[in-house]
Amino acid sequence: VSFRLPIPPDPIPLREALRGLRHVLRRGGASVAEAVSSEVLPKPAADLAGAVLESGRRVVHGAGSVAAGVARTVLGAEPAPAPAFDGLIAQSESPAKFAAAAYAALKVIVVRLGAGRAFVSEASALQAYRRARPALIGATAPQAAAALALALTEARVIRSAPADGHDGRGRARTVEPLAVFALLLWWLSPRPEEDGEAALEAAADIAAVLEAEVAEACARRDEPALAALFERYAAHV
C-alpha cells in the first residue's frame, strides 16, 4: 500500500525507528531458532516445536518485510550516490546526504566483514558528521577522514554483538572500528561509480588486513596514525 503523509516528517529518525524494529524482529527470530533446536527434542514434541518455530519465523519475516517496505515507500530510502569527499570537507554537502550514503555503504561493508547482523545507525552517522564538522575545516583529506572515523566510532554508528563479526576462518573480530575505517577508506579512494560494491568490498578487505593497526589507533584515538593509514592505502582500494 502506497500513501503520502500530509506533512513530510524528518525522515532519518523515522527510518531509524523502522530499521530498528526490523533489526529486532530479525535478530529475535534468529535467536529463537538458535536457542531452540527441535532436532534435539524427542517426538512428538519435536514436531510440535518445529511447527511453532516455523510459524514464528513466518511472522517475523512478514513483520520485517512490512517494516522494510514502509521505510522504502513512505520515507524514500533509496540510496543516493555518495557525495565527493572534498564536498564533505568543504561542507558544501548536507549532513543528511553524508548520513544516507554512509548508511548504504556500511550495510555492504558489515556483510563483507562477516557481521551482517550488526545494526547500522544512520542517525548516529548524522550526529557524528555534525560533531566532526568544525574539525574538518582546513584539514587534509586523510586528516578529515581520521576525524570522521573517530566521531563515527564514538557515536556508535555500528552496533553489533561481540559474536557478530568473524573472518573467513571463523575468528572473531571487532567490527566497529574496521567498518568505519573501511567506509572512510572507500570514500577517499578514487573510483568510478560503477565500481561501487567491488570498491566497498576491497576497502573492507584492506581494513580487515590492517585490523591490528586500525583497532589500536581507534582505541587510542590516535588521529595522526589513522590519517597515515588512510594516506597510505586510499589509492589502493
Add this chain to the structure above:
Amino acid sequence: MSELRLHPEALPPTNEPLRLAVRRLRWFKAAFLRYVDGAGRELGCRFEVDEGRLAALFVRWLDSMSDQKPQGRDDRRDFFEFAASLMLRELTADMPLRVVGTPARAAPGSAAAVWPEGYVCTMFCLSVHCAAVEQEFHAKVVVDPAVDDLRHWWSFRENAREDSNLSAGFLQMLLGRQPNWLVPTIFRERITRSAPAPE
C-alpha cells in the same frame, strides 16, 4: 612455451593504465579470480581462492614495493620486473589457491600437472607483467625457455617452501635476469652481487 599462454585479454578491462590498476585491490582481485577461473578451465580442474589471504598478500606486496620504489626514471622498467617478482614471492609465501581435483588436461609431467597452484600464480604474474610492459614501454616480454623445463619448477617449489624470497629470483630468471639469489627481494642489490642458483 608452457601450456597456459599469456592472455592479455584474460585481464579485466580498465580505463586506467595497468600499472595503476594492478595496485588497486578491486582490480587485482578481479584479475586474479578471472585468470584462475580461465586457468582451471584450460587445465581441467577447479581452484578455490582464499580471498582473505589474497587481500593480505596484496597489502604486503604494496608495502614491500613502496619501501623500495626507486626515485630515478632509469630504474623504472627494472622495477616493473622486480614488482612482478615480489608479487610471486607473496603468492607463494601464503598460497591463496587450492586445486580441487586433478588438472586432467595438463600434460602429464608438466609443471601445471606437478604443481598447479604455483604454476598458475607464476603465469598470472607473468601475464600482468607482460601486459603492463607492452602498455608502458611498447615492448614484448620474452619469457626464458626455462619456463618449460620441469627441473626448474621442482627446484622452485622446493626452494619456495624453504624460503619464499627465492620465488622472486625464479621469476626474475624467467624474465631473463641473473637474480641475486642471496637477496632476490632487495631491488638495489639486484645487480651488485650475484650468487649461484640454489640446487
